[in-house]
Amino acid sequence: MALKLMLASALAIAARAVPYTVMPPRGKTFVAHxxxxxxxxxxxxxxxxxxxxDPQARTAEHSRGHDDAAxxxxxxxxxxEFRWYFGWDETVMILEGDVHITTEDGVERVLRTGDVAFFAGGTWASWRVDTYVRKVAFLRKPFPKPVAIAYRLRNMFRNTGTQQGIAA
Structure with a gap:
């Protein structure tokens, strides 16, 4: 564990030392439908x-991040009624209808039109759709643990003593 922490710290320091430049995006820079x-x-x-x-599901991809991580x-x-495995972090907004959700830890909630919910990658939830549900889903691949630790450490060092906004 200590070795992992030292490695993550070294990576965070190295990442901070490298000047950050925004690479010009490939492909589409704005998508609206x-x-x-x-x-x-x-x-x-x-x-x-x-x-x-006999739930029947359909999907339409709206957009994808240039790094394929979103x-x-x-x-x-x-x-x-079905169980669902969230392989990615997923934030949903219900556009139409409603769904009864039960999480792994027993939390039950009905999501209705306009409701927003977050499901962590690597978790299961039970979904019960009584008639129909339509959602927009924002998915993001979770970082592997060592990268996530390094990223958090980098942000901790970078943000020391400053107040950062949501887009920081």
Whole structure:
């Protein structure tokens, strides 16, 4: 553990010493679509995850970050109950309908139109859709643990004594 901390500290210091320059983006720098006009494609739920009913899911990719570590998509689903594994960190905003969520630790919540929720990557949740739900999903690949520690250390050293905004 101490060796990992020392390595992470060394990486954080090295990262701080390298001047930060913004690379010009490749490809599209602005993407805007009406969520109602994106082409939806069938994305079946893993049959082993389905608890009840015959939920039919569809997805439309809206945009993807240049580093492939972030993705925005529209997703919808018909009635049914299923477990869902979140491989990426995911923030959702319900656009239409509602869904009953039960997390691994037993927290139950109904998400309705306009509600926003966050699901950490590497976790499971149970979803019960009574009629239909449509959401926008903002996904981000979590950093591997050593990189995440180095990133946090870098931010800790960088932000010492300063008040930073949300985009810092």
């Amino acid at each position: 009406s969520s109602d006009h994106l082409p939806m494609r069938s994305t079946p739920i893993n049959p082993d995850w389905i608890v009840a009913g 993705l925005t998509a529209i997703w919808d689903c018909t009635a049914g």
